[in-house]
Amino acid sequence: MPKERLSVVVTRRLPEAVETRLSELFDVRLREDDTQMTRLELIDALKDADVLVSTLTDKIDAALLAGAGERLKLIANYGAGVDHIDVESARRRGVLVSSTPGVVTDDTADMTMAMIIGAARRIPEGLRTISKGEWVGWAPNAMLGRRLSGCRLGILGMGRIGQAVAQRARAFGMQVHYHNRRRVRPEVEEKLDATYWENLDQMVARMDVLTIHCPHTPNTFHLMNARRLKLLKPDAYVVNTSRGEVVDENALVRMLKAGDIAGAALDVYENGTEINPDLPRLENVVMLPHMSSATVEGRLEMGEKVIINIKTFADGHRPPDLVVPAML
Template sequence: MPSKRLSVVVTRRLPEAVETRLTELFDVRLRDDDTPMTRAELAAAMQDTDVLVPTVTDTIDAGLIGQAGERLRLIASFGAGVDHIDVATARSRGILVSNTPGVVTEDTADMTLALMLSVTRRIPEGLSTMQAGDWTGWAPTAFLGGRLGGRRLGILGMGRIGTAVARRARAFGMQIHYHNRRRLRPEAEAAVEATYWDSLDQMVARMDILSVNCPHTPSTFHLLNARRLKLMKPSAVIVNTSRGEVIDENALARMLKSGELAGAGLDVYEHGTDVNPDLRALPNVVLLPHMGSATLEGRIEMGEKVLLNVKTFADGHRPPDQVVPSML
């Protein structure tokens, strides 16, 4: 690597501590406002920088990578997911890709349980009643929900976050079931008393709550399609804090509206901010604006990983969180 400081472009506003440290170490261009770059702005940025630091709101596809200048050698994404980056095309151009795995695990698992409680205990309905000033007092049959204890929780994707969800759910007395590309080691299963299902169809048909914790890949797109959703019990609840594309959102909305499913807690959506209007109108649905990993501590830790990846690359070594196509 040359001795002069690396040129780094950051596409969104990051926590102040992270931006300050980046500025100290590299020749950085920061974003003035917290809006996503346009495609033209991304293309221009990729023309004359050594490192791009994008986020999940930036789609770095083959077309953009094809326009990248010869200087660009690292895409150090601020976030764990990399489905917004064409990793294979980047690799073919000699551009490394890194991410920030692990740091969002506990925060996202916390939010998953919060959504389960919100849906099953009808928390938003109680909140809106209080905010509207409509509460007339306690009643034995008012706002009746259901307890988590004793329910069967099916976890779709038993990676870091799925396992963290399982640990929390066990503390609530839930029965843990999971479907994964690969079965966990016996000791990992035993730690959360989890039952493995090789057949996703058979698992979803028996669960009371289904938690989506798998990444979005070509093989997981609409993994929960209309056919599979119809296998679920009418009393079942779906929670998704992973990627919206895993669920056929229109099919989910139809089933929730018709009473074929009891409820849903969603933090991510198939078409980004373009959320199915039926979902917005249903009282048995809790919608959040992609808040799963939104803690100050988590964002700073993500920034520290970006810093480490870029600094390691600047020193002539492989970034510790490099992503390669075979991992996806």
């Protein structure tokens, strides 16, 4: 007698190739439109699913998990970050959580460099000048930005993405500095020609560009708070492609408006789509809609990891990308 297929609920529209493969392997309930599930829809999904394929737009907290059905055994997250999932509560209920680490490393690092260049060379300002018909021609002192070669780049979080950014920054002639929970191996430091700072405050105060690549956890919430942001040099730039909650957005806006720092480049925001209304009005800010990992190749690879995690679980083995509370 053939083995009963797992019941899998997918909370968002995924690339067609990924949805097709999921449908071939499992008993899948797909999303009809590309909107996030409401809380009521999530509650309903958790009642009779064996596996939930979630995304970062799904807040899966302890209360939601408390109402999950007995069948739920795996949350296969489509994405590397799992700060939207109460992993500890899931573990206590016997629900495994997997993610898709590594696949967006190069994409995010590429976009980080694009944002560093965009902020330092004032590309958005130049685009607006052209689009508004305000450009009157070349001038010696017009639209002066910063040369990247020789600039000190401070990397907050030296994981996969931080290291990939360091590699790219070295190619631009930037000096690489970093702060991390744990110092990376000597051979990694040597390869990246990276200087480690144990004291974050001391590093922040000396950098020309600070780029953030750490996850959102209780320990990193507002890690870049008002006090620490004020340590930045007046000609420094802040770049964030990780999680918006790491930066005190209101404090950052106040400093940008006052000219206390040169500029910022943001792909993520503290309150999701509820962005501080002053941010879009500022000339010295590059703003993107959380698109650092948005490549066709990356999204397909994320889907492949989700499928491998579910298939491995279905075969009675530990998902290769299992998340445990100790990792967070």
